[in-house]
Structures are given as structure tokens and as C-alpha cells.
Amino acid sequence: MKKYNFNAGPSILSQFAIEETAKAILDFNGSGLSLMEVSHRSKEFDAVLNETVELFKEVLGVPEGYQVLFLGGGASLQFCMVPYNLLNRKAAYLNTGTWANKAMKEAKLFGEVVEVASSKDDNYTHIPKDYVIPADADYFHITTNNTIFGTEIRKDLDSPVPLVADMSSDIFSRPMDVSKYGLIYGGAQKNLSCAGVAFVVVREDLLGKVERPIPSMLDYRIHIKNNSMFNTPPCVPVFTALQTLKWLKATGGVESMQRRNQAKADLLYAAIDNSKLFRGTAAKEDRSVMNVCFVMQEGCEAYEKPFLEFAQSRGMVGIKGHRSVGGFRASIYNAMDLEGVQALVDCIADFEKTV
Ligand SMILES: *Cc1c(COP(=O)(O)O)cnc(C)c1O
Numbered sequence: 001m002k003k004y005n006f007n008a009g010p011s012i013l014s015q016f017a018i019e020e021t022a023k024a025i026l027d028f029n030g031s032g033l034s035l036m037e038v039s040h041r042s043k044e045f046d047a048v049l050n051e052t053v054e055l056f057k058e059v060l061g062v063p064e065g066y067q068v069l070f071l072g073g074g075a076s077l078q079f080c081m082v083p084y085n086l087l088n089r090k091a092a093y094l095n096t097g098t099w100a101n102k103a104m105k106e107a108k109l110f111g112e113v114v115e116v117a118s119s120k121d122d123n124y125t126h127i128p129k130d131y132v133i134p135a136d137a138d139y140f141h142i143t144t145n146n147t148i149f150g151t152e153i154r155k156d157l158d159s160p161v162p163l164v165a166d167m168s169s170d171i172f173s174r175p176m177d178v179s180k181y182g183l184i185y186g187g188a189q190k191n192l193s194c195a196g197v198a199f200v201v202v203r204e205d206l207l208g209k210v211e212r213p214i215p216s217m218l219d220y221r222i223h224i225k226n227n228s229m230f231n232t233p234p235c236v237p238v239f240t241a242l243q244t245l246k247w248l249k250a251t252g253g254v255e256s257m258q259r260r261n262q263a264k265a266d267l268l269y270a271a272i273d274n275s276k277l278f279r280g281t282a283a284k285e286d287r288s289v290m291n292v293c294f295v296m297q298e299g300c301e302a303y304e305k306p307f308l309e310f311a312q313s314r315g316m317v318g319i320k321g322h323r324s325v326g327g328f329r330a331s332i333y334n335a336m337d338l339e340g341v342q343a344l345v346d347c348i349a350d351f352e353k354t355v
Pocket of ligand 1: 009073074075076077099143145146147166167186187188190
């Protein structure tokens with residue numbers, strides 16, 4: 001039976017990226033060696049890293065003055081690296097969910113953290129809109145897509161201070177104006193690669209302004225100077241990221257992804273809104289195009305388990321909701337095609353016929 005992968009992360013990758021990685025794991029570049037057993041300092045791997053950086057810049061539209069890094073430690077290490085490198089006295093954070101909280105917790109180790117607004121009181125079902133960003137903050141941090149709660153900031157905000165964004169789960173899902181950001185980071189395992197690497201896009205002139213000494217491994221300038229090879233980079237995840245970028249470019253880039261993603265999300269949200277059993281949890285204007293959260297309507301709770309079993313029997317994988325929301329979550333990242341979303345929509349409709 002065909003499996004439809006709605007996992008939140010690590011999550012679906014294009015068939016192209018999986019197959020090319022599998023081939024390189026068996027024989028990298030016709031070398032007779034596996035990608036897993038070649039030197040990261042070899043000419044061949046150096047070319048992979050450089051091409052990944054160049055294609056990342058091209059597909060996302062990264063302007064002059066920015067550096068792209070591939071680092072270990074996931075997005076979670078960036079929760080600490082960002083303030084380590086950028087926070088002198090005060091930073092502003094928008095609290096839109098679990099990941100934003102984790103980012104704030106680390107920043108508090110380095111200085112004052114101003115929570116400009118929070119949607120905690122409604123269990124993060126909306127994105128706060130009215131808030132003031134302190135003009136004397138070193139930066140303003142947002143989480144563009146709240147993977148757990150299914151809300152998303154889908155436009156590039158204006159900020160009087162450098163804007164820092166955790167884009168772990170919506171990078172490359174739409175065209176964006178990178179010049180509006182001071183720093184963008186994320187774990188690759190949602191929309192770019194397998195687990196093991198994080199990406200960082202940083203405006204270089206923001207660095208070198210904090211007073212504290214920074215350990216080498218946590219200093220962006222060291223990684224920039226060494227072209228992400230200060231130590232051994234996660235070679236296989238970087239290679240897979242390159243394949244995803246090639247696939248993205250061949251599919252029409254971020255403009256085409258935006259159209260595809262919107263069509264997928266519209267189809268699934270419409271099915272949920274028109275259903276007599278389910279309802280979406282996020283405020284309509286803030287709904288994520290990547291993670292669709294939905295629960296049983298009041299009085300229908302008894303159908304939750306049967307629906308999960310029904311969906312599993314139809315090949316749906318990973319739709320159980322996160323414990324902080326309950327119900328269901330379908331992650332429909334770039335690599336999920338419309339046909340997969342249609343299969344889930346059909347599954348919802350067919351289940352409704354059985355009750
Ligand atoms: C998954 C996720 C993270 C955590 O990423 P790790 O690579 O596991 O550290 C952080 N932020 C967001 C928005 C995520 O979706």
C-alpha cells in the first residue's frame with residue numbers, strides 16, 4: 001500500500017533527494033567510496049558544500065552581505081548561538097508557542113528578554129498582531145511557522161531592529177525578502193534535508209558587536225571564516241540538502257512552491273471546515289500552510305481513535321496531533337504533493353460516511 005507521509009519532522013523528502021542520496025551512499029561521484037567514508041576536506045566534498053551554499057542563496061534569493069552556514073546541533077543550538085553572538089543587553093521575542101519559549105529560555109542566559117506579546121492564553125491558536133518592538137533591543141526574534149500549533153507568519157515583517165527568524169518548518173515554502181531579516185535559521189529536517197544539519201543565513205555586519213568572548217564552535221565568524229568546515233560538517237545531510245535544492249529549482253523554485261503549498265492547504269482546510277466531525281484549531285487568518293492542526297468537534301470525541309485507525313489503514317502516516325494540541329496534525333511540507341493531500345481529504349470524506 002502507498003504510504004502518505006504527514007510526519008512533522010523528520011519528514012517527507014522528495015523522491016529525487018532520497019534516491020540521489022542513496023546512490024551517493026553506495027558510490028559517491030564514481031569514486032568507489034561511500035559518501036559516508038570520504039574526507040570532508042576532499043575536493044569532491046568541498047564542491048558539494050560550495051554548491052549547496054550557492055544554490056541555497058540562489059533559490060532563496062539571498063542578497064549580498066549575507067553568509068549561509070550549515071552547522072550541527074539543530075535549530076535548538078541556534079536558540080543559544082543567536083543570543084551568544086547578537087545579544088548585548090536586551091532582545092525582544094514574540095511568544096507564539098513551544099519553540100519560541102525554548103528560544104526565549106536560552107536568550108535569558110545572556111541578557112534581558114522582552115516578550116513583546118504572547119498568545120499563550122489561547123493555547124497559541126493565533127499570532128499576536130498588536131505589539132511594540134523596543135527600539136533599543138539588539139534584535140527581534142520570531143518563529144515564522146509554529147510547527148506544533150499550526151500557525152504561521154507568512155509575510156516578511158517590518159522591524160525597527162534586526163529581525164531574527166526561526167524558519168525550521170517553512171523555509172523555501174514561499175518567496176521571501178531576505179533583506180528584511182538580520183538572521184534566519186532552522187533545522188533542516190522539515191523542508192530541506194534529513195536530520196543532522198541546521199542552516200543559518202546571517203547578515204555579516206551584525207556580527208562582532210557583543211562584548212563577551214565566544215567559544216569557537218559557537219562563534220558564527222569562525223564558521224564563516226572556515227566555510228562551515230571549522231570541524232567535520234554533517235556530510236550526508238548537507239548532500240541531501242543539495243539534492244532538495246536541485247529538486248526545488250527544477251520544480252520551479254519558491255514561487256511554484258508557494259502556489260502548490262497554498263493549493264494543498266486550501267484543499268485540506270476546506271475539507272475540515274466543511275466536515276461535520278472535525279474542526280481546525282488555529283485562527284483562520286493565521287493558519288499554517290505547512291502544519292494543519294484539527295480536532296474532533298464537540299460531542300464527536302469518541303470518533304478520534306477510530307478515525308486514526310481508519311486513516312492508518314488507508315496509508316496515512318504521522319497524523320496524530322502533538323500532545324499540546326491533541327487531535328490530528330497533517331504536515332504538508334514542500335515534498336508532499338497535491339495527490340497526497342487529496343488522499344487525506346478522501347479519507348476524511350469516506351470516514352464521515354461510516355458514522
Ligand atoms: C523542529 C523545530 C525546532 C527544533 O529543531 P531541532 O533541529 O530538533 O533542534 C525548532 N523550531 C521549530 C519551529 C521547529 O519546527
